[in-house]
Amino acid sequence: MRIKTLSAAVLITLFLCGCSEAKPVSETVFAMDTVMEFTAYGEGADDAVNLAVQAVRRLDGLLSATDPNSEVFALNSGETVELSPDTAVLLTKSLAISTLTGGAVDITIYPIVKAWGFTTSEYTIPQPSTISDLLEKVGYNKVVFDGNTRTVSLPEGMEIDFGAVAKGYASDVCVKEMTSTGVKSALINLGGNVCAIGTKTDGTPWNIAIKDPNNSDKYLGLLSVADKAVVTSGGYERYFTGDDGEVYWHIMDPSAGMPAKSGLISVTVICESGVYADGLSTALFVMGKERAIEFWREFGGFDAVLVSDDGQVYITSGIENSFTLRDTDLYTLSIFE
Ligand code: AMP
Ligand code: MG
Numbered sequence: 001m002r003i004k005t006l007s008a009a010v011l012i013t014l015f016l017c018g019c020s021e022a023k024p025v026s027e028t029v030f031a032m033d034t035v036m037e038f039t040a041y042g043e044g045a046d047d048a049v050n051l052a053v054q055a056v057r058r059l060d061g062l063l064s065a066t067d068p069n070s071e072v073f074a075l076n077s078g079e080t081v082e083l084s085p086d087t088a089v090l091l092t093k094s095l096a097i098s099t100l101t102g103g104a105v106d107i108t109i110y111p112i113v114k115a116w117g118f119t120t121s122e123y124t125i126p127q128p129s130t131i132s133d134l135l136e137k138v139g140y141n142k143v144v145f146d147g148n149t150r151t152v153s154l155p156e157g158m159e160i161d162f163g164a165v166a167k168g169y170a171s172d173v174c175v176k177e178m179t180s181t182g183v184k185s186a187l188i189n190l191g192g193n194v195c196a197i198g199t200k201t202d203g204t205p206w207n208i209a210i211k212d213p214n215n216s217d218k219y220l221g222l223l224s225v226a227d228k229a230v231v232t233s234g235g236y237e238r239y240f241t242g243d244d245g246e247v248y249w250h251i252m253d254p255s256a257g258m259p260a261k262s263g264l265i266s267v268t269v270i271c272e273s274g275v276y277a278d279g280l281s282t283a284l285f286v287m288g289k290e291r292a293i294e295f296w297r298e299f300g301g302f303d304a305v306l307v308s309d310d311g312q313v314y315i316t317s318g319i320e321n322s323f324t325l326r327d328t329d330l331y332t333l334s335i336f337e
Contacts, residue, residue, distance in 0.1 A: 025049050031060045032167055034191025038174070041201050044181030052188065057168045062087050063162050064108060066119065076110065076159040080151055081212035088150040090162060090169045090275070091143075097165065097279035098140040100299065104283035104291075106140045106254040108154075110161035116259070116326030118250045122239035125248065131257035138254055168231055168278020171195040175274070191233055195274050199226045205322070211236075212326070213266035213307050220307065221325045223269065231277035233285045234266040235259075251285050265309050270319060271302035278306075289314060293336050307331070 005240050025045035028037045036056055040048040060085055064070045071087050083091065094107045111134040117123035126134075137157040145152040154160065167190040174188045175195055186197040187206060194203075196206040199225075205224035212218040213236050223230055235249035242248055253260040262285065269281040280302060284292035289306055296304060296316055303318040313331045315323050 018204060020209055029053055029056070030166070031056045032064070032170065032190065034167070036187040036191060038177060038178075038186070039189075040186035040197075042185055044183045045186070048178035048183040048186060051181065052174040055177050056170050059086060059166070059173060061135060063090070063166045064299045065159070065161050065163075072160055072162065075152060075154060078154070078156065080153040083150045083152060085150070086169075086173070088145075088147070090165065091145060091152065091160075092147065093169065093275050094162065094165050094279065095140055095143060095145070097276065097283070101138065101280070101283035101287070101295070104286040105164050105279050107160050107162055107165065108143065108158050109135050109252050109254050110140050110159035111157065112252055112254070112257045113115060113161055113163070113250070114159075115257075116248065116250075116252075117240075118238060123242075123248070125242050125244075126257075128257060135257045138257070157176050164233075164274055164282040165279045167191060167193040167317055168229065168274040168276070171229055171274035171278075187313045192237075193229070193274065193278060194231070195229045196225050210268050210305060211266070214330075219326055220266070220313070220331070221305070221323055222268065223268075223305075223319065224322045228270050228272060229274040229277040230268060230270050231274065231281045232266060232268040233281040235285075236265065253286050254337040260286040262286060263308050263310075264288055264292070264306055266305075266307040267292070268305040269302050270304070274300065296336070 024039045024041050027040040027049050038049045038052045044241055062071045065072050065075055071081055071083055075081050099104050115126040115134055142155050170192055171188050171193055175197055178186050184198045185201045188195040194208050199205055205226045208223045208225060209219040210221055210229045210232060213221040213234050229329040233251060239247050239249035248259045251260050264285050267281045269277040271277045285320060303316045306314040311331050313333045315335055317335055317337050320335050
């Protein structure tokens with residue numbers, strides 16, 4: 001997993017080299033279970049990168065489901081917790097995204113994620129009866145959160161996993177911290193959750209490579225963006241093959257308690273908010289192409305690249321001129337209006 005994430009970071013970096021004349025300040029750290037890379041240019045770049053690194057370390061300490069000192073760990077242990085402002089904001093946004101997506105993304109999915117072994121890499125296919133028992137504990141609308149006191153308690157057996165949204169939220173916090181130093185050109189890559197601040201120093205957009213879900217050494221296409229988050233959810237990121245020969249991946253359909261087999265193998269969302277891009281990329285993956293496009297038409301405010309298991313790439317019209325497919329023999333491109 002770490003190696004895969006690292007190769008994504010390297011891939012993106014490749015496209016950044018030679019992009020800018022100013023000397024970058026760059027730092028790579030391991031946090032939130034992934035390799036993170038911060039690059040900033042110009043005045044304030046040093047401070048910007050330092051602030052971003054501090055921010056992700058702080059958020060990791062709050063949000064990790066496995067760190068016994070984290071707020072999420074305390075919550076999942078059944079305690080009533082007075083949340084820090086960051087966790088409270090993330091919880092509020094997560095619940096809003098869950099509502100917006102009709103529960104396609106649901107941060108209370110943790111008991112199911114654990115049952116399949118995705119937290120320990122000891123993978124197993126749970127019995128249907130186990131899944132239906134655990135699904136009783138899942139339901140974002142049962143989280144009792146008082147926004148005034150920032151206190152939250154979970155019904156017995158419910159557990160939270162911010163895995164689908166935490167890196168996106170962290171990128172939003174990093175953008176705030178980094179731009180507070182006056183930096184106008186920077187790139188944040190949180191294990192494939194990318195956020196571009198401004199443009200390259202020559203004023204042209206950043207080029208972000210989206211991974212090819214069928215070939216980890218290749219990229220699917222390039223997106224040119226400025227001031228945008230670009231977040232991909234892919235089945236290929238974490239999966240196992242069962243004795244039955246089936247591939248089971250880490251993105252769950254909360255209505256079934258099973259890995260989401262919607263026909264999509266990769267979803268990238270492009271929008272101004274990192275946390276929305278992150279939440280929506282997971283949600284659209286669960287929804288599948290038809291529902292995802294319906295959702296985009298109804299709510300808008302973002303663009304998307306959907307890759308289906310039959311080699312089709314669908315993009316929304318807003319990125320028609322900023323997305324370039326690498327291999328037009330391997331994939332067929334369609335544009336949604
Ligand atoms: P992402 O890579 O952003 O799509 O998030 C996937 C991670 O979020 C998984 O590794 C799980 O920890 C968690 N997760 C999986 N399925 C869901 C879901 N439907 N809603 C919320 N979290 C999920
Ligand atoms: Mg996500």
